[in-house]
Amino acid sequence: MLQIRNLHVAIGGKPILKGIDLTIHPGEVHAIMGPNGSGKSTLAQVLAGRDGYDITAGSVQYLERDLLPLTPEERARAGIFLAFQYPLEIPGVANVQLLRTALNGQRRSRGEAEMDAIDFLDYVKDKLALLGMDDSFLYRSVNEGFSGGEKKRNEILQMAVLEPRLAILDETDSGLDIDALHLVADGVNSLRRPQRAIILVTHYQRLLNFIVPHQVHVLAGGRIVRSGGRELALELEAKGYAWLSEEISDAADFMETYL
Amino acid sequence: MIPPTAYLDALSHIDAPSNITAARQDFLGKFLQAGLPDSHQEDWRYTSLAHLERMPLHAPEAMPETLPALEDYPGALLAYSDDRLVWQDTTLPATVLSTLSDAIGSGMPAAFGSLAGNGSLTQLNAALWREGACLRVPAGERLRQPVFLRFAAAEPDAMLYPRVFIHMAVGSDAILVENFLGDPGIEYWQNPVTEIILEAGARLTHLRIIEDSKLATHTGLTAVHQASDSSYRALNLTLGGQVARHELKLTLAGAGAEARLDGVFIVEGRRSAEQHLRIVHLAPRGNSRTFYRGLADGRGRGVFDGRVEVRAHADGSDAQQSSRNLLLSPHAEIDAKPQLEIYADDVKCSHGATVGSLDEDALFYLRSRGIDSETARRLLLEAFVGEALGLLDDTGLRDWMMPRLLARMPRSHSEESRP
Numbered sequence: 164m165l166q167i168r169n170l171h172v173a174i175g176g177k178p179i180l181k182g183i184d185l186t187i188h189p190g191e192v193h194a195i196m197g198p199n200g201s202g203k204s205t206l207a208q209v210l211a212g213r214d215g216y217d218i219t220a221g222s223v224q225y226l227e228r229d230l231l232p233l234t235p236e237e238r239a240r241a242g243i244f245l246a247f248q249y250p251l252e253i254p255g256v257a258n259v260q261l262l263r264t265a266l267n268g269q270r271r272s273r274g275e276a277e278m279d280a281i282d283f284l285d286y287v288k289d290k291l292a293l294l295g296m297d298d299s300f301l302y303r304s305v306n307e308g309f310s311g312g313e314k315k316r317n318e319i320l321q322m323a324v325l326e327p328r329l330a331i332l333d334e335t336d337s338g339l340d341i342d343a344l345h346l347v348a349d350g351v352n353s354l355r356r357p358q359r360a361i362i363l364v365t366h367y368q369r370l371l372n373f374i375v376p377h378q379v380h381v382l383a384g385g386r387i388v389r390s391g392g393r394e395l396a397l398e399l400e401a402k403g404y405a406w407l408s409e410e411i412s413d414a415a416d417f418m419e420t421y422l
Numbered sequence: 423m424i425p426p427t428a429y430l431d432a433l434s435h436i437d438a439p440s441n442i443t444a445a446r447q448d449f450l451g452k453f454l455q456a457g458l459p460d461s462h463q464e465d466w467r468y469t470s471l472a473h474l475e476r477m478p479l480h481a482p483e484a485m486p487e488t489l490p491a492l493e494d495y496p497g498a499l500l501a502y503s504d505d506r507l508v509w510q511d512t513t514l515p516a517t518v519l520s521t522l523s524d525a526i527g528s529g530m531p532a533a534f535g536s537l538a539g540n541g542s543l544t545q546l547n548a549a550l551w552r553e554g555a556c557l558r559v560p561a562g563e564r565l566r567q568p569v570f571l572r573f574a575a576a577e578p579d580a581m582l583y584p585r586v587f588i589h590m591a592v593g594s595d596a597i598l599v600e601n602f603l604g605d606p607g608i609e610y611w612q613n614p615v616t617e618i619i620l621e622a623g624a625r626l627t628h629l630r631i632i633e634d635s636k637l638a639t640h641t642g643l644t645a646v647h648q649a650s651d652s653s654y655r656a657l658n659l660t661l662g663g664q665v666a667r668h669e670l671k672l673t674l675a676g677a678g679a680e681a682r683l684d685g686v687f688i689v690e691g692r693r694s695a696e697q698h699l700r701i702v703h704l705a706p707r708g709n710s711r712t713f714y715r716g717l718a719d720g721r722g723r724g725v726f727d728g729r730v731e732v733r734a735h736a737d738g739s740d741a742q743q744s745s746r747n748l749l750l751s752p753h754a755e756i757d758a759k760p761q762l763e764i765y766a767d768d769v770k771c772s773h774g775a776t777v778g779s780l781d782e783d784a785l786f787y788l789r790s791r792g793i794d795s796e797t798a799r800r801l802l803l804e805a806f807v808g809e810a811l812g813l814l815d816d817t818g819l820r821d822w823m824m825p826r827l828l829a830r831m832p833r834s835h836s837e838e839s840r841p
């Protein structure tokens with residue numbers, strides 16, 4: 164469903180991603196871990212279509228089409244969803260207004276009928292319950308004054324409403340208390356479908372106890388330096404990134420010498 | 423220079439009650455001496471009225487043949503076209519609401535003319551106003567419906583001088599809407615003056631909307647005098663006019679008076695909109711809040727010039743000013759200049775002004791949810807100006823006003839930004 168090949172991305176002339184290869188099939192869950200500043204959010208934002216990144220080499224195929232020329236809204240309508248590491252506050256735009264405008268925008272683009280306010284409310288209330296959020300969140304401005312954990316839950320609420328094909332969750336588990344972590348994990352698990360794929364960016368293997376990934380990748384210095392199964396996360400937790408640092412610097416030496 | 427004959431001719435067209443003819447001549451003399459304000463005057467340094475000199479301006483001649491199409495006004499209505507009353511729909515007694523000439527015909531309202539001051543354009547209005555409105559709400563009375571005053575322009579190159587006098591007696595309460603507009607595509611000059619007196623404990627909510635044609639010039643003055651514990655809440659919307667300038671002079675003359683002044687201006691093309699606020703705290707414990715939002719697109723130009731003076735003895739005053747503005751194109755320009763002058767003790771004052779551009783991160787956030795960029799932009803702009811529109815809910819005028827406002831929101835530019 165997603166093929167990233169040799170993706171190189173720079174910001175203002177500074178290379179951040181230096182050759183990412185990643186293939187994801189429908190139904191799979193992939194975890195991406197890695198040190199701070201290694202490029203995890205950059206990869207997530209590039210997939211969602213954010214401006215300001217220079218794609219200097221490589222390609223991204225999504226559902227048999229070239230993803231990179233699409234606008235952010237076209238990608239969203241094709242089923243890509245990014246839960247932001249730092250969700251934005253939008254004063255004056257009510258949460259319910261964002262949710263309904265977004266859902267109806269997507270439905271329109273698929274040739275489906277728009278949902279009216281009443282049907283939408285029924286629809287969204289089930290999703291709220293799933294995430295243990297009360298109705299008042301609908302009428303507050305998007306993320307304005309939300310606690311850190313509430314913002315993360317609100318991202319998952321948006322995901323639950325939009326029902327994407329490919330969800331990219333950028334550190335959605337960071338800053339969640341243990342109960343909220345359960346709620347978010349349940350929310351994500353309830354959305355797992357054979358045709359849906361999930362990328363989890365996380366620093367903590369704890370999340371992976373709840374949402375069990377098919378593969379774990381370690382992103383360091385702009386490259387995927389190791390991929391493995393569930394046990395890779397446990398190993399990382401036990402040993403830190405230091406035990407990979409030899410490979411990382413080897414890889415860097417290799418690149419510098421030969422490329 | 424507009425030849426003085428144009429003004430003298432306008433004066434000769436007026437069938438004024440004889441008791442004010444001499445006064446009118448006097449005002450006109452003063453205006454002719456001073457001339458149109460020019461950019462050497464501090465308050466006028468942003469404004470150019472030079473184009474007025476090139477227009478064949480004249481007092482409107484023909485009585486409009488057809489009535490203007492009137493949309494629904496949910497309240498009492500006096501509708502004017504080219505400075506003449508053309509329609510009224512009110513059940514209020516004439517002692518409460520009438521044309522200004524009727525009011526003056528039965529005795530000059532006390533304090534009429536006392537607030538407007540002696541700016542040259544104000545004197546020109548005092549000399550040449552032809553018709554207007556007078557609202558006098560008796561003590562303790564609360565008007566259940568808003569009062570709408572609609573001033574329309576239909577004749578090209580007309581000089582129009584609407585004049586309004588509002589007297590809110592002790593403890594009275596009313597909602598006033600002033601709506602200035604004109605036929606699209608015609609040039610004219612609208613130079614209105616509105617005086618508002620609030621006696622002790624009186625409350626007035628005032629929506630003032632400039633929707634003049636895109637070629638029109640609007641130079642308006644609102645002068646407000648507040649006695650103790652009175653409340654004046656205003657929303658000033660500048661949505662039209664090639665050159666639109668509104669000056670609001672407000673005096674908190676009695677202890678504990680409060681004023682809440684909100685505003686939104688939207689300019690695009692080569693339009694300009696200026697808001698000049700002069701707020702004077704004269705008495706203790708006055709409270710003034712100014713909250714303006716501006717949007718400038720194209721080569722539009724906006725000015726927020728707010729000055730608050732807290733005079734000696736106005737101790738315990740509280741004055742806040744906020745002006746936030748968005749530039750939507752690289753050629754747009756907004757000057758935001760809040761000023762505070764404080765000569766009293768124990769005063770709480772703050773002011774903030776920002777000029778920025780649309781938040782790209784917020785735009786991306788919305789688009790990443792599948793909202794197209796035009797809609798995302800619209801949501802953000804509506805949210806931005808929406809912060810200044812609380813008065814519409816308090817008056818029940820949201821449904822009436824919002825479609826008109828939304829029609830004036832800047833459209834997105836044709837060059838779509840692709841990633």
Ligand SMILES: Nc1ncnc2c1ncn2[C@@H]1O[C@H](COP(=O)(O)OP(=O)(O)OP(=O)(O)O)[C@@H](O)[C@H]1O
Pocket residue numbers: 174175179197198199200201202203204205206248
């Ligand atoms: N707009 C920008 N301008 C310059 N450098 C940037 C910009 N955005 C990101 N970077 C840099 O790119 C690198 C990768 O950042 P990114 O946010 O992708 O890291 P991350 O792996 O998500 O880190 P974390 O775990 O802390 O969230 C960092 O060194 C960061 O400083």
Ligand SMILES: [Mg+2]
Pocket residue numbers: 203204205248333334
């Ligand atoms: Mg990150």
